[in-house]
Amino acid sequence: MLAVDIIAKKRDGLELTREELQWLVNGFLSGQVPDYQMSAWLMAVYLRGMTMAETVALTEIFLASGQQVDLSFLPTPVVDKHSTGGVGDKTSLVLAPLLAAAGLTVAKLTGRGLGHTGGTIDKLESIPGFTADLDYEGFIQNLRAVGLSMIGAGPTLAPADKKVYALRDVTGTVGSLPLIASSVMSKKLAGGAQHIVLDVKYGRGALMPSLEAAKELAKIMIAIGEQCGRKMRAVLSDMNQPLGYAVGNSLEVKEAIDVLQGRGPRDVQELVLALGAELMVSSGFSSGQEEARERLELILAKGAAWEKFVQFISAQGGDPRYLYAPDLLPASRHQLLLKSISDGFVVQLNGLMIGQCAVKLGAGRTTQDGAIDHAAGIVLFKKEGDRVRVGEPIAVLHGANMDLLETVAPEVLAAWQIGPQPPVKRPLIAAVLRPPLA
Numbered sequence: 192m193l194a195v196d197i198i199a200k201k202r203d204g205l206e207l208t209r210e211e212l213q214w215l216v217n218g219f220l221s222g223q224v225p226d227y228q229m230s231a232w233l234m235a236v237y238l239r240g241m242t243m244a245e246t247v248a249l250t251e252i253f254l255a256s257g258q259q260v261d262l263s264f265l266p267t268p269v270v271d272k273h274s275t276g277g278v279g280d281k282t283s284l285v286l287a288p289l290l291a292a293a294g295l296t297v298a299k300l301t302g303r304g305l306g307h308t309g310g311t312i313d314k315l316e317s318i319p320g321f322t323a324d325l326d327y328e329g330f331i332q333n334l335r336a337v338g339l340s341m342i343g344a345g346p347t348l349a350p351a352d353k354k355v356y357a358l359r360d361v362t363g364t365v366g367s368l369p370l371i372a373s374s375v376m377s378k379k380l381a382g383g384a385q386h387i388v389l390d391v392k393y394g395r396g397a398l399m400p401s402l403e404a405a406k407e408l409a410k411i412m413i414a415i416g417e418q419c420g421r422k423m424r425a426v427l428s429d430m431n432q433p434l435g436y437a438v439g440n441s442l443e444v445k446e447a448i449d450v451l452q453g454r455g456p457r458d459v460q461e462l463v464l465a466l467g468a469e470l471m472v473s474s475g476f477s478s479g480q481e482e483a484r485e486r487l488e489l490i491l492a493k494g495a496a497w498e499k500f501v502q503f504i505s506a507q508g509g510d511p512r513y514l515y516a517p518d519l520l521p522a523s524r525h526q527l528l529l530k531s532i533s534d535g536f537v538v539q540l541n542g543l544m545i546g547q548c549a550v551k552l553g554a555g556r557t558t559q560d561g562a563i564d565h566a567a568g569i570v571l572f573k574k575e576g577d578r579v580r581v582g583e584p585i586a587v588l589h590g591a592n593m594d595l596l597e598t599v600a601p602e603v604l605a606a607w608q609i610g611p612q613p614p615v616k617r618p619l620i621a622a623v624l625r626p627p628l629a
Contacts, residue, residue, distance in 0.1 A: 194218065194228040201235040209248040216252050216351050226358060233355070233364040241369035246411060247418050249369070253377035254419075256351035260327070260383035262298055265334060268474035269296045271384035272466055273375060275408070276308035278396040278546035279433035283311045283341070284447035285463045288499035291338035292490050293467075295474060298334055299341040300348065300382040307396070307546030307555065309443065312343055317441035317521050317565035321509035339503045349377040371398070372411040379416070386422045386473045388466050389413070393621070394431035396542025402427060402621050409624050417626050424469040425624040428462055429617055432540040432575050435459045439554040439568015439589060441520040448517050451497040458619050464488065465620050521566035523589035527596035531579045533609035540575050544606035551599050552590040564591055569603060576613050 192214045201207060215232065218224035241249070262269045270290060274280055287297045301323070303310035312323045323343045325333070333340035346353070352374050359365050379387055389412055392398070393405035409425035416423035428434075435456040437446040449455035450463070468483035477483035490496050505511050513519050549555060553564030566589060573585040585607060590596045 194224045198228060198232045198235055201232060201239055204239045206242050207245055212245065212248050213252055220256065220351055220354060229355070229358055230362045233359055233362055233370070236370060237364040237367040243414055246369040246373055247415050250373040250376050250380070250415050251419065253349045253352040253373055254380050257349045257381065258347040259381045262334070262383035265296050267294060267296045268386055268476070269298050269384045270386040270470045270474055271297065271299055271379065271382055272388045272390060272470070273379050274390040275392050275398050277392045277430040277434055278307060278309070278542045279435045279438045279443065280309065281314060281435065281443040281447045282390065282459065282463050282466065284314060284444065285450045285459065285496070286467055287339050287341065288451065288503055289463065289467055289487055289490060289496040290470060291503070292495040292499040293471065293476060293487065295338070295470065295476060296334055297339040298382060298384055300344040300378065301341050302344050307543060307550055309440065309555065311341065313563055314440045314443050315341065317444055318504055318509040318513055321504060321507055323507070325507065333506050337499070337503050337506050339499065340507070344378055348381050352377050368408050368411055371408060372415055376412050376415045380419055380421065386470055387416055388469045389423070389425040390462070390466060391425050391427050392430035393427060394429050394542065396433065396546055397430035406622065406624070410628050413624060413626055413628060422473045423626060424473055426465050426469065426620055427622045427624070429619050429621060430542055432542045433545050433571065434462065436571045437568065438545055438549045440563065440565045441522070442568040442570060442589065444520060445517045448514060451491070451500055453492060461619055465623070469623065523566040523591065525590055525593045525596055527588040527593065527600060528584055529586045529588065529600060529604055531581055531583050531585050531609065532604070533579070534581050535579065535609040535611050536613040537573050537575050537577045537579060537607055538610040538614045539608035541606040544602065545569060548599050548603045548606070552588060552595065567591065573607070576616060579609060
């Protein structure tokens with residue numbers, strides 16, 4: 192085979208065979224196919240798309256390039272959840288212990304944040320002592336003992352995708368839906384869970400700008416998972432504004448603790464229960480969404496999910512004293528209170544701007560190996576639909592020094608749009624997709 196022939200075939204909108212895709216990816220990994228030819232193929236895919244057969248084949252090729260975890264020997268259904276990334280999204284911190292307390296096994300290979308979206312590992316590592324660097328034996332031991340473990344998705348997981356993604360990142364081809372779906376699903380399939388729920392976000396603070404694009408991506412990922420033998424569902428959730436009120440690692444851990452203890456923001460709890468109910472039904476632990484939701488609400492109310500969270504953190508080295516006294520978690524030495532300069536209602540709160548400002552404060556990273564400040568971030572007081580008056584606090588910034596806070600403050604304030612009338616309320620969850628899909 193010749194790379195130029197494969198590039199030309201895709202350029203002309205024709206379907207590639209599994210053998211052609213396999214040869215191309217293997218050649219790229221070995222160095223036989225140079226970056227410039229792989230870049231040309233990626234652009235052809237971006238412009239021409241891929242059929243479902245091609246997309247499934249590419250996913251399986253990525254999957255086969257690295258380690259795959261087999262968890263079929265565990266006695267209870269193994270479940271996982273994936274989010275396409277958002278601002279203030281701490282749902283995994285609540286959902287995972289909640290499902291484990293319900294009797295499911297939650298095996299999560301997760302990652303760090305990059306850009307304006309936060310990473311679950313970064314949040315967990317704000318708890319002193321916690322480690323996501325467990326070996327396979329430690330991972331299995333915690334799944335057996337706790338029913339829950341979260342570890343980092345290491346370099347042995349779908350390495351072909353990792354190399355291809357690095358090229359996508361510098362060639363303007365990140366936005367291709369088949370390539371996004373193959374990248375996400377190759378890593379999810381490698382994790383060993385048989386039941387997977389996707390939280391596909393849309394809006395200003397999300398990877399997908401519109402509900403329509405989010406639906407299309409969700410359908411592709413569900414189809415890949417189903418064809419690879421997994422039980423798949425997807426929840427499409429609004430990310431035009433941040434989820435919850437806390438944005439930043441230790442700040443989000445504190446908010447997750449609030450939810451686990453029966454307090455916390457309603458939108459976080461609503462999304463957790465929606466995602467959890469899908470997995471409860473998919474795994475056969477509940478007969479329907481209403482029953483599943485009621486059962487999960489009862490588990491939360493009784494404190495069993497909170498107890499499971501403490502058990503999980505302790506099992507992975509975290510000091511539980513910080514959970515019982517969350518004010519001891521990393522805290523910024525400097526804070527800056529922001530006040531509204533207008534009267535009216537919050538018509539819009541730009542999730543992307545809030546996420547980007549949190550990164551500038553130190554809560555996120557712009558390169559894969561960049562350092563973060565676990566204490567930095569933003570706590571919101573006013574969100575869309577809220578009444579606000581001149582001089583009323585709308586947020587507080589947390590950062591390493593006052594100069595940084597004062598520099599970022601005007602950008603944060605610009606995220607709020609205040610108007611004379613409240614906006615039309617949007618649902619947090621726009622749709623739930625379950626196979627078979629039309």
